[in-house]
Amino acid sequence: MSFDALYNPYSSQRMTTFAKNGMVATSQPLAAQAGLDILKKGGNAVDAAIATAACLTVVEPTSNGIGGDAFALVWTKGKLHGLNASGPSPQSISIDALKEKGIDEIPKHGWTPVTVPGAPSAWVALSERFGKLSFKEVLEPAIEYAANGYPISPTLGKFWKAAADHFKKVLTDDEFKHWFDTFAPEGKAPEVGEVWRSEGHAATLREIAETNAESFYRGKIADEIDAFSKKYDGFLSKEDLAAYQPEWVDPIGVEYRGHKVWEIPPNGQGIIALMALNLLKDSEYMSKEEVYTYHKQIEAIKLAFTDGLKYVTESKSMTTRAEDLLSDSYAEERRKLIGENAIDPTPGTPPKGGTVYLATADSEGNMVSFIQSNYMGFGSGLVVPGTGIALQNRGHNFSMDPDHDNRLEGGKKTYHTIIPGFLTKGDQPVGPFGVMGGFMQPQGHLQVIMNTLDFRLNPQAALDAPRWQWMEGRKVLVEPNFPNHIAQALARKGHQIQVALDGGPFGRGQIIWRDPETGVLSGGTESRTDGSVAAW
Template sequence: MTTFDPLFYPYSSQRNAVYARNGMVATSQPLAAQAGLDILKKGGNAVDAAIATAACLTVVEPTSNGIGGDAFALVWMKDELHGLNANGPAPQSISIDAVKQAGHEQMPTHGWTPVTVPGAPAAWQALSQRFGRLPLTEVLQPAIDYAEQGFPISPTLGYYWNIAYQRFSEVLEGEQYRGWFDTFAPQGRAPRIGEIWSSPGHAATLRSIAESGAESFYRGELAEQIDAHSRAHGGYLRKEDLASFKPEWVQPISVNYRGYDVWEIPPAGQGLIALMALNVLKGYTFTERDTVDTHHKQMEAMKLAFIDGLKYITQEDKMTIRAAQLLSDEYAEQRRQLIGDTALQPAPGEPPAGGTVYLATADDEGNMVSYIQSNYMGFGSGIVIPGTGIGLQNRGHSFSLDTTHDNRLEPGKKTYHTIIPGFLTKENRPVGPFGVMGGFMQPQGHVQVVMNMIDFGLNPQAALDAPRWQWLEGKVIEVEPSFPDHLAQSLMRKGHVIRRANSSGGFGRGQIIVRDEQNGVLIGGTESRTDGAIASW
């Protein structure tokens, strides 16, 4: 049962929450949301809708994700929450020594070196095979149609596409990047808002994935093409790395926050950071959102959680400090004791031993999905396999070349991962999926929207519309343009270094769906900071 007040709208100037009964899809692009809803209306369930939406987003929002990215999902199905990790490891042939011998003192941002095994196509197949109702060929058809026939560029998409083009024109040099420019700037520029863009190669790749159940991507013709391009341009990824990859079904991790269980995917994802912060914050009582004390404690808890996460989070079985230790009540109290009346300079503690798209779907049977996928840092590595539309992620950029760091680069290892889906339950019943995409903003967005709903009674749309902040480093906090000035001034007097951003572009893009168990009604919120949309019936 939810307790969010449907009439409380102090931050809903952009739009109102959406209410529906039979099904709902919330994501950052209207065409993708509608594609998911169409699948629901054809008899698909929430999982089918999530796959359709995710595949469609690789076409209609390529600035944030792609076929060559990673994915994670939390699925409520058959009275149980299931977690899916589809994040690929580093290639077997890469090493710290090899990268340093190639002239790098840190992992590069672009090119083949930071490319890890893509997990998204395998995620679609795994979800479809275990929980889907419709064949993958039918579920991926909307994405294929948009890639083949084209679609008009939406405003936020066009804005970020142009920024990416300008940046890539300056930093991407050489034959290895020709595929990106041929695919995403075929007229020698970024497509303009309202202009029709299509990608026949993208359509052919999606059709191949659908018909083969992703086998062609990992063990077939597409794998051969990826391998050949990597070899030709000094990359480390090989077809053997692709062939050996399988997504993992995992047990989600959680903390109980004021009677609600807040769920995240376990490491190497940074969802652990959101849970650590909430574990500290549950030791306080908050009565009002817009007070100096509320924001101060939130910021301090987030700094402490983040600094621990950056030190300890990596592939779970290689962490020197495990998630259970970091989430212990004893450690939360230890960290809570550090929070005083002024801003602190965060440092990692010692626990006791022991570029992204997000979407949410729900159907009329009670099934719900929290799903996220990304190429990382916008278009990712800048590598596109010619003629395929496969833009490869640069997730390996997160690896450290410091041999003493927990998240150091190793062959076959999975790196610290920024993309995280979230889910709320109460008394072992689903409340609903939530997420806020956007690099290191994500766990910070999770904490803020969860508290907006649970502590302050905001409905999903109001929870998303509320002004956000994000910790950057040390005592530095960046706030949105709409963040109240009197609070910013008061926080500065507490020692926080407050920077006001020029736009809301860096503060994440969220989606939320909650179900009211009393009447089965779905309540959805979508991001006003992008081309967000909710499709429902």
């Protein structure tokens, strides 16, 4: 199978990047180049992914950090492997414990929503199982940028300023001062083009590199996190950190258009993209730009999302199995709800039985789909003093309803928004793909896959195409360049269409496909941010 059999090679051909020896696609040029440098030093796609991910904690702190979570899909030696490096809630937290403190709703900021960070463990696990170079070597570029600084890029500067302005208004307690010391040391966010550095961040990365992250979970850094938590009556403890290990998991997938689309199983929301594709695979779409296509996409994603928000959590706490949600019989029942007009979705009854994304590939056939995040930009607003570690706020997604599958419990992993994707055909890899951005992610996966397989767009065109996002009920946001006649036709079907004039939350994606006959790589990067494909 050649590229031509997969998609139209002439759509946006000038913008698609082709290469033979290796490729790294991500949202920051400096991080992409760091990954490429690792490939040129003899590292493989896994080494490049780790280097890029570590760099992104430095060069895009508005979206991720050392104190966040990560997931990965790795293709190597003819097999796809899944890694879930999301951390659980502290053992001591519970719905009752929060209510005793007068907390009825889990906040976005502060210690309450902080869960165990999984990202450093992901880097180590990937390096130990599949890497070629030493762990210290692949972290060197990130340490270099943290210690010596780098100039702020345009989109990064925009989001950094927005976060700083917002945090000045809402993070007024003493526990948040370290965020401002680290990320707004002169009382403001760094300007576009200004050089920013963080020696604390560099020192932490050095210690993670030298100890294979043992210090982070069971050593000096863990003690610093524990002391900071205790000072402000947080739930997270060094015992929670010490008990943590990432999990190797079996990816889940569905057949679609002669290919198989793969995601990480719950607690991630990748299953939502798969459920939606299951609802859509019975139809043939003659054209991308027709109201029928968009209407069915929107109706499918809202049905899948409604089920996901009810049932998805840590797999052992789910009352419904993933395979039941993905069954053909359940898809057939839910598909009957898609009619000529927009509906207000409700969950079904299945049968019983700010984020960064990167993609890498090398000349040996290895390919990696990797994603990590602090959630909601900078996360909890907490930075461990002197370390550059911005702690995530994933606990915000837990439910305070004791009867909900995703209810808050100690030592539990919550419903997770970040999802890497992967595409195969038969026993061959096509490649990694992803669209970051909170609850946009499964919707982005759906649109990118259909752009590729139904409408034969090349990677860059598949990413550049105008996007939509279902929000709730019948409300759908569309980008300013979304076709107006389609928007009007959708409105006539009952969809409440709103144009996001400020750019909107439409995610940021990356794609790398491999031609199985020639080994040539074809990559696309996000035009909605400072995206870059580094290749050789």
